[in-house]
Amino acid sequence: MRAVVFESEGKLSLTERPDPEPGYKEILIETAAVGICGTDTHVFDGEFEGTVFPLVPGHEATGTIIALGEGVNDGVFDFHVGDHVAINPSTTCGECEFCLNGHQNLCRFWNGLGVVASDGASQERFVAPASNVYKLKPETDLFEAALIEPLACAIRGWDVLPRRLGDHVLVYGAGTMGLLMAQLAPRAGAASVTVVDLNEDRLQTAAEVGVEHRFTSADDAGREKWDVVIDCTGNIRAIEDGLTRVKPAGFFQDFGVAPADRTANYSPFRVYRDEISIVGTMAVLNSFGRAVEMFEAGAIRPTPMISHSFVLDDYAEALEMFRKGTGRKLQIRPNDTESRVLL
């Protein structure tokens, strides 16, 4: 079978490999779709802490079970060949102080399939631990369901924010994460949701997923301050701007991934005087099962969010397109026959 391999920092190849074998309590999955996100570019550029090359990338995956390893169904699971599944890519040690205190997403030995040391899903077939595999309904669209992993991150994001009826929420960035955070906001009690993005095309997608207030600058929004401000850009200027727009007793969330070596300016006096909370959120924590359930219940509108699909041969092109910010969510579909423009 064929696999995309990140051989070393900045070096990618398409290689022929034997099929992976599922080990004890592991499942072999035929890949349907795997989303590309900023993490993949960080891994490729050697900027992701802990990545071990060579590595098959791809952590936002769905597929169909084609084989079960020994012992998979000995406990609570009931998996079968042919089941449609989504995969939580995070694995943790279960022994460090963060795992033992319920913060597995901060595990000292955190490992993500396709991110750190285990191969991901940008190959025709891949193996995942059974405890990371979530069964989908047969009628769930397996391509669109590759948004469940980012949705699980967004749900985790809302887990650390207040859920108050009537709050006004401002989101910076209309990329995948911004659109997911914005679509969840009404379910967290928001009376209004505003999204800002410099890119008009992305604001159009925000409209298509139901975001009512959309602007290229928060200056134009007709409101001075918001109860909850969420940065989904990682852009320092957006973060500095957002921090000035939080109401007293409000919350600011660093959701986007800022460059590790950059700092932002804010007024510590205002944070003190106005009791502003600044919170961070990292990946998925106990939110994957909820993401599956909410996705299948129609909590988000996936169709306008996925713009292109690529076969394995075109992986490098997909990564380049992602860097340029062209399109919406880009997916790799390793078992498809050709790359496609979907929107």
Ligand SMILES: [Zn+2]
């Ligand atoms: Zn991702």
Ligand SMILES: [Zn+2]
């Ligand atoms: Zn741990």
